[in-house]
Amino acid sequence: MNRFLIPLGVFGLLVIVLAVGIKRSPEKGIIVSPLLGKPAPEFALPSLTDPAHVVKSSDLRGRWYVFNVWGTWCGGCRAEHNTLMEIRQSGAVPIIGMDWRDSESEALSMLQQMGNPYETIAVDKDGREAVDWGVYGAPETFLVNDKGVVVYKYVGPITPDAWQKEFLPRLPQRQAGAPAQPSKS
Amino acid sequence: MTTINKVAIWPTALITAVLLFCATTAQAVDPTQMPTPELQQRYLALTHELRCMQCQNEAIADSPVDLAADLRRQVKEMLLAGKTDDDVRNYMVSRYGEFILFRPRMSIKNLWLWFAPGALILIGAFVAVRIIKQRAALVPQDNEPLEEDIRS
Numbered sequence: 001m002n003r004f005l006i007p008l009g010v011f012g013l014l015v016i017v018l019a020v021g022i023k024r025s026p027e028k029g030i031i032v033s034p035l036l037g038k039p040a041p042e043f044a045l046p047s048l049t050d051p052a053h054v055v056k057s058s059d060l061r062g063r064w065y066v067f068n069v070w071g072t073w074c075g076g077c078r079a080e081h082n083t084l085m086e087i088r089q090s091g092a093v094p095i096i097g098m099d100w101r102d103s104e105s106e107a108l109s110m111l112q113q114m115g116n117p118y119e120t121i122a123v124d125k126d127g128r129e130a131v132d133w134g135v136y137g138a139p140e141t142f143l144v145n146d147k148g149v150v151v152y153k154y155v156g157p158i159t160p161d162a163w164q165k166e167f168l169p170r171l172p173q174r175q176a177g178a179p180a181q182p183s184k185s
Numbered sequence: 186m187t188t189i190n191k192v193a194i195w196p197t198a199l200i201t202a203v204l205l206f207c208a209t210t211a212q213a214v215d216p217t218q219m220p221t222p223e224l225q226q227r228y229l230a231l232t233h234e235l236r237c238m239q240c241q242n243e244a245i246a247d248s249p250v251d252l253a254a255d256l257r258r259q260v261k262e263m264l265l266a267g268k269t270d271d272d273v274r275n276y277m278v279s280r281y282g283e284f285i286l287f288r289p290r291m292s293i294k295n296l297w298l299w300f301a302p303g304a305l306i307l308i309g310a311f312v313a314v315r316i317i318k319q320r321a322a323l324v325p326q327d328n329e330p331l332e333e334d335i336r337s
Contacts, residue, residue, distance in 0.1 A: 031238065031281065031282055031284050032282060033282065034278065034279055034280065034281070034282045035280070101251055126255075127251065127252070127255040128255070128258075128259075130252075130255070131255050131256060131259050131280065132280065133280070134280035134281045134282070136238035136239055136252060136281065137238075137239055137252075
């Protein structure tokens, strides 16, 4: 019996390693952002709604905000649009949009049709700012705290469920306790 | 019959020529030319070792997607600004994570992966030597005559 102990132990260890690997495999497609816990990239970009106005990261300091990277060419962005509208209505936290590699006129007409969930929208016409944020596909959504530090990153269309489970608990209590939360619809 | 065949040669040749032309242009995803051969070489080396994050198994040098073009532009601009190859790698890793490098760097997290093959060979050798020694020790005891031999 004793001579089987070591191989059995090694086998058990292998089972544990593989089980952990399989359990974690759904996360494999999502690349954990190295920006988490680091200051959000500084930017100064033209505003979509008012090209004369410059959206500056320094102006956002001092309060929490959601930074949402989107484009009219991106299907997932249309899919999450209703959830973003509900978040805006709940007043939990302002959403700053970044229109990525897009046509301004198409972006404006999409917002006119579907509603505008954003407080302000920065235009990243040539994709430089997206590279600085480590964006690799839209939609991507960052949660930035009042000190300008990236707290969380979500890849893919936000669902009401993801908002409740991932974003709301990370917000400071005072804001998370806002009365109206996006309903599951 | 023969005249028809002769007529058919020209369209065939034309199509072949067009296809050949398409094949060569399709490969030239990245027409970037750096000002010096030295910069060009570093640019090519870097764009071949960085992963296109959108189409994960392609290098940014070979990928036709917009994101790869943006990353190539970033590499180009950093090299033109006099940054070193490591500056470019560090910039990319600080934005996109270690995953963007096709050749992962050695770190505390993956140290065991680098040394596991050597450790496994050592363990195997140790076990083999022990088994051989045990078997070898059995041989002298086996020299004693069998009971049947004694009786006869």
